[in-house]
Amino acid sequence: MLPRRACWRELTQPDAPPGSRRGVSWKVRQNEKEGVAVTAATKTPDARCMLITGASSGIGEGLALEFARRGYGLAIAARRLDRLEALAPRLLAAGASQVVTIALDVADTDAIQPAVQRAAAQLGRLDVVVANAGVGSLTPTGRGKLPLMRETININLTGAIATIEAALPIFRAQGCGHVVGVTSVAGSKGLPGFGAYSASKAGLHRYLQSLRAELRGTPVVVTELAPGFIDTDLNRDKGARPFLIDVDKGAAIMARMIERQVGKRWVPVLPWTIIAQLLKILPAAVLAPRQKRS
Ligand SMILES: NC(=O)c1ccc[n+]([C@@H]2O[C@H](COP(=O)([O-])OP(=O)(O)OC[C@H]3O[C@@H](n4cnc5c(N)ncnc54)[C@H](OP(=O)(O)O)[C@@H]3O)[C@@H](O)[C@H]2O)c1
Secondary structure, three states: OOOOOOHHHHOOOOOOOOOOOOOOOEEOOOEEEOOEEEOOOEEOOOOOEEEEEOOOOHHHHHHHHHHHHOOOEEEEEEOOHHHHHHHHHHHHHHOOOEEEEEEOOOOOHHHHHHHHHHHHHHHOOOOEEEEOOOOOOOOOOOOOOHHHHHHHHHHHHHHHHHHHHHHHHHHHHHOOEEEEEEOOHHHOOOOOOOHHHHHHHHHHHHHHHHHHHHHOOOOEEEEEEEEOOEOOOOOOOOOOOOOOEOHHHHHHHHHHHHHOOOOEEEEOHHHHHHHHHHHOOOOHHHHOOOOOOO
């Protein structure tokens, strides 16, 4: 097995055409097959490759742009393929070595493994998987919100776990890989009105903790990033957003954390590391919008 740091560079390119050299770009033909469209034109043999779910907006889109600037090959997945197709040329212009767009609903767990496998095949390798897709629905308890609660758990928890489970055999086979899970400060405390969201993020946190323990000492690393409030569609209409940062700043911080393989971090580190500790003793209501009760 290759050591953790070395493996990014040392892995060979399984789909490199005969005669191609490291550092030399070559053309990838336009291809559209079973929901996977290769929209990029240029592939660089040395480039790291990353799959980001939930890349059609917000943090996922911001991360895609950050890693495009670093020259990564990117597979971007979400339900809104039109948004991914519009993003792809921006990623190439920013420096991505190639871009693959994938229409994927992570609530459809059967669709996840084929999508991850196709992403790896189209990119030629898979170094990092970012399980970022998520929804932040308001689900007050006892108000007939069970369908929305179930959807939240399916997308945020089961969908994220299924994405990571699909990537792990690829990482194991190639001898290295990096799992990134996006949880939330809301996972550290049950927030009023957001029971399903808090439960989904707490569940994902525990899964990532188990994964890290299981993979300890192997070249497959696990990073958990738990944002506070980043300005995206997810939380725009949902009341108070203390210590809000814009999405470019949030994505830049998260990209640096991913590259540094930080383990677990709150985003941004301050004030959320302190607040997460305070939340253990403070009422959760301080971070949640007031709920109307009839
Ligand atoms: N913004 C914050 O303050 C904050 C704080 C803590 C944690 N987070 C987490 O950060 C992640 C990204 O959220 P965001 O803030 O960037 O929100 P966002 O702008 O609403 O983005 C959510 C992304 O997830 C995708 N998505 C939602 N449901 C999906 C499904 N069933 N299948 C595939 N993709 C799906 C959406 O794409 P489609 O609709 O096109 O499918 C979109 O690309 C989420 O996991 C969220 O819980 C955000």
